[in-house]
Amino acid sequence: xxxxxxxxxxxxxxxxxxxxxxxxxxxxxxxxxxxxxxxxxxxxxxxxxxxxxxxxxxxxxxxxxxxxxxxxxxxxxxxxxxxxxxxxxxxxxxxxxxxxxxxxxxxxxxxxxxxxx
Amino acid sequence: xxxxxxxxxxxxxxxxxxxxxxxxxxxxxxxxxxxxxxxxxxxxxxxxxxxxxxxxxxxxxxxxxxxxxxxxxxxxxxxxxxxxxxxxxxxxxxxxxxxxxxxxxxxxxxxxx
Numbered sequence: 001x002x003x004x005x006x007x008x009x010x011x012x013x014x015x016x017x018x019x020x021x022x023x024x025x026x027x028x029x030x031x032x033x034x035x036x037x038x039x040x041x042x043x044x045x046x047x048x049x050x051x052x053x054x055x056x057x058x059x060x061x062x063x064x065x066x067x068x069x070x071x072x073x074x075x076x077x078x079x080x081x082x083x084x085x086x087x088x089x090x091x092x093x094x095x096x097x098x099x100x101x102x103x104x105x106x107x108x109x110x111x112x113x114x115x116x117x
Numbered sequence: 118x119x120x121x122x123x124x125x126x127x128x129x130x131x132x133x134x135x136x137x138x139x140x141x142x143x144x145x146x147x148x149x150x151x152x153x154x155x156x157x158x159x160x161x162x163x164x165x166x167x168x169x170x171x172x173x174x175x176x177x178x179x180x181x182x183x184x185x186x187x188x189x190x191x192x193x194x195x196x197x198x199x200x201x202x203x204x205x206x207x208x209x210x211x212x213x214x215x216x217x218x219x220x221x222x223x224x225x226x227x228x229x230x
Binding site: 043045048 | 221
């Protein structure tokens with residue numbers, strides 16, 4: 001079946017612009033995660049949704065970062081007033097279950113590479 | 118919070134040799150340890166995982182071992198092939214509300230002909 005998809009795949013923004021990154025999880029997956037991957041580093045957790053509820057946003061680096069999943073399926077990560085340090089690959093992952101199942105496999109999307117000039 | 122350290126950062130082996138990547142974690146409550154392979158510009162793909170109730174798991178040429186007492190786990194690839202060349206990430210999760218993963222810094226594996 002279809003995997004996790006993300007759009008756009010590449011985004012170039014001028015410093016100060018707002019951007020919106022989209023994630024389409026695997027159909028029926030309850031849990032959705034956003035990660036940030038800097039060049040040459042491992043992914044770092046940003047935020048977690050169980051259905052439409054944002055249960056953990058402890059990894060969001062500043063109040064310029066905002067995520068939503070209003071209908072419990074598609075999610076959008078928005079970054080306001082982008083800065084050069086926001087340049088990274090933003091990965092979305094989904095997993096079938098919620099409720100704190102800590103051994104659930106996470107399936108990743110291809111990521112959006114954001115470059116802030 | 119959880120901290121995962123991974124080494125080596127780069128590993129070069131001859132085709133057919135074995136490769137071993139090691140990770141340590143800090144939080145004794147962690148109970149799930151996946152390994153992901155990421156080719157350049159591609160998504161991380163799960164290659165194997167292990168849960169804390171087992172010490173070793175094998176899938177064809179890939180195996181993972183877990184030592185909960187020492188808080189370390191390792192990835193073993195035997196009979197390496199050029200298509201094994203990629204960056205490998207270990208990860209750990211404490212669980213609770215959502216199983217957010219803490220990743221290591223990655224190992225660039227190069228399999229030379």
